[in-house]
Amino acid sequence: MCESRTLWWDDGLWLIDQNKLPGELVPIRMKNVRQLIEAIKTLRVRGAPALGSAGAYGIALAAQLSHAANAFDMIQELEMAADMIKSSRPTAVNLSWGVERALRAATSQETVEDIRECALREAEEIAEEDIRINKALGKNGAKLLEDGDNVLTHCNAGRLACVAWGTALGVIRSAISAGKQIHVYACETRPLHQGSRLTAWELARDGIPVTLICESMSGSLMRKGRIDKAIVGADRITKDVVFNKIGTYNHAVLAKYHKIPFYVAAPLSSFDLRHEEQDITVEERDPEEICALAGVRLAPEGIDVYNPAFDATPLELVTGLITEKGIFRPPLMPPV
Numbered sequence: 001m002c003e004s005r006t007l008w009w010d011d012g013l014w015l016i017d018q019n020k021l022p023g024e025l026v027p028i029r030m031k032n033v034r035q036l037i038e039a040i041k042t043l044r045v046r047g048a049p050a051l052g053s054a055g056a057y058g059i060a061l062a063a064q065l066s067h068a069a070n071a072f073d074m075i076q077e078l079e080m081a082a083d084m085i086k087s088s089r090p091t092a093v094n095l096s097w098g099v100e101r102a103l104r105a106a107t108s109q110e111t112v113e114d115i116r117e118c119a120l121r122e123a124e125e126i127a128e129e130d131i132r133i134n135k136a137l138g139k140n141g142a143k144l145l146e147d148g149d150n151v152l153t154h155c156n157a158g159r160l161a162c163v164a165w166g167t168a169l170g171v172i173r174s175a176i177s178a179g180k181q182i183h184v185y186a187c188e189t190r191p192l193h194q195g196s197r198l199t200a201w202e203l204a205r206d207g208i209p210v211t212l213i214c215e216s217m218s219g220s221l222m223r224k225g226r227i228d229k230a231i232v233g234a235d236r237i238t239k240d241v242v243f244n245k246i247g248t249y250n251h252a253v254l255a256k257y258h259k260i261p262f263y264v265a266a267p268l269s270s271f272d273l274r275h276e277e278q279d280i281t282v283e284e285r286d287p288e289e290i291c292a293l294a295g296v297r298l299a300p301e302g303i304d305v306y307n308p309a310f311d312a313t314p315l316e317l318v319t320g321l322i323t324e325k326g327i328f329r330p331p332l333m334p335p336v
């Protein structure tokens with residue numbers, strides 16, 4: 001087993017169950033594609049780059065478990081699995097990117113054995129690439145951070161959101177590896193608390209100084225001069241906006257007002273420059289996520305609830321897009 005990774009293949013697909021964190025670090029084995037889809041929908045595995053790898057491994061898993069007698073039948077099964085996996089969460093573009101890449105590799109083969117081998121090889125390559133890309137992206141972004149900086153982040157764009165290392169937190173890790181002292185303000189990230197459960201956990205575990213705040217506190221901290229920079233991840237970057245965890249837009253507006261640089265760290269696989277904001281489906285989640293906290297109901301029964309998982313931040317609020325190919329200052333975009 002390989003618990004330094006968020007997901008990995010070891011005679012089958014394994015992932016860290018993020019819903020058990022920070023209490024328990026538990027790897028679970030995905031018995032089939034249905035179980036993987038449940039894990040994606042319930043955020044046992046989450047974060048755009050991790051979803052890209054999970055999607056690709058999902059195709060490898062479908063091929064491994066298939067009893068198809070010939071390549072044609074197996075490809076039909078894989079295409080069905082691909083559609084189901086892709087529709088499990090609509091906003092992060094990496095999920096369909098990973099699924100399609102593995103499917104393309106598989107469908108170029110002519111025997112069931114080759115399809116199995118090729119789908120797995122592609123998924124493993126995507127996972128390895130994810131780590132290399134995050135390290136490159138981290139190194140590029142680390143130049144933007146100065147010794148002693150206090151950095152605000154939202155949700156979890158760390159190693160738990162990727163195969164390892166992280167995007168926004170990867171930049172922070174790289175700056176620290178380069179000898180800079182960085183302190184992080186992690187927003188708790190209502191309603192599912194990826195900030196308090198995951199970001200605070202993984203930073204504290206690595207000995208990186210972190211202070212947990214509610215997202216509603218970021219403006220006040222900026223006003224007091226306690227935040228030097230903000231870095232977040234992305235689920236999808238279109239021609240005009242960055243989709244990321246709900247609440248990101250608020251921080252970006254506040255950062256602009258307080259003249260604080262606001263950076264987005266993301267691999268090129270999160271860019272979708274053929275589309276714009278209006279083309280994208282923003283996932284809306286179960287109202288219960290807002291009505292209850294740790295199983296205790298807080299809101300009155302029957303109350304109307306709006307629970308979008310992501311928001312869109314216009315590119316004019318973004319100081320720089322940190323990628324593995326360098327830093328792009330909108331309207332300049334990477335060639336993807």
Ligand code: MRU
Pocket residue numbers: 043046047048049092154155156157158161162166167168194232233234235244245246309
């Ligand atoms: O709903 P989640 O937890 O999957 O949302 C994750 C985020 O919004 C992350 O910031 C984003 O995926 C970037 S992860 C490097």
